[in-house]
Amino acid sequence: MFIIIKLQIFQLIRVKLMIPETDFSIRYFIGGYDNNITYLITCNILKTQVIVDAAIDIGMLLPFIDSEPSAILITHTHTDHISFIDEYIEKFPSLTIIGHSDSANLFKRKNFKYINHKHIIKIGQLLFTAIHTPGHYYDSICYLLKPVIFTGDTIFVGRTGRVKSRSSSINELYNSVYHKILTLPDNIRIYPGHDYGKKLTIQIKENKKISPLLRAKDLNDFISIMKEYEMNR
Numbered sequence: 001m002f003i004i005i006k007l008q009i010f011q012l013i014r015v016k017l018m019i020p021e022t023d024f025s026i027r028y029f030i031g032g033y034d035n036n037i038t039y040l041i042t043c044n045i046l047k048t049q050v051i052v053d054a055a056i057d058i059g060m061l062l063p064f065i066d067s068e069p070s071a072i073l074i075t076h077t078h079t080d081h082i083s084f085i086d087e088y089i090e091k092f093p094s095l096t097i098i099g100h101s102d103s104a105n106l107f108k109r110k111n112f113k114y115i116n117h118k119h120i121i122k123i124g125q126l127l128f129t130a131i132h133t134p135g136h137y138y139d140s141i142c143y144l145l146k147p148v149i150f151t152g153d154t155i156f157v158g159r160t161g162r163v164k165s166r167s168s169s170i171n172e173l174y175n176s177v178y179h180k181i182l183t184l185p186d187n188i189r190i191y192p193g194h195d196y197g198k199k200l201t202i203q204i205k206e207n208k209k210i211s212p213l214l215r216a217k218d219l220n221d222f223i224s225i226m227k228e229y230e231m232n233r
């Protein structure tokens, strides 16, 4: 059960209905194509469950799934993040797939719900804000579930995503990272789409400290830091 509403409307509804802050737990599963991570979020009040990305064999998640998860949030449609989507749907036929509107044609299914920037997704008591972050890929979405954010391949522990795809854009990545993610409160904790760093998750404040890619002075500086990063990989 979920609804998607725009931010302004959400603010009103939240005040009116006095929706309480909820608490939740996050399990992570590492594997897939390249240390990909699938997350399973469980609301500790209503026990609603939500999955982020279909990057891992469903069998790994099953021992931790109580009934049928409500939805799967897609961070972007690079193959490694959706490679097990058919298995997930086969196991849970009413699972709702949620992703950016530009990817609707990839999910020609009745149960695909598309979202855009700043849409709020309410699943039980879990309230996600969609932040469209093109750059690494055109349909990248970060899902903010305060105090955490699921960043897909937009930001990892220690660096940003890369811009090697046909639909990548370093200008857009700079804009997404610097104007949409790094402007969030410093204590927001990043849960990335791959386990590439020295640890699994990191707060924005600490990530800025350890990553030159997150301390660029401007777009040109970001481009030159990225060039250096790519040369030294």
Ligand SMILES: [Fe+2]
Residues within 6 Å of the ligand: 076, 078, 136, 137, 153
């Ligand atoms: Fe990707």
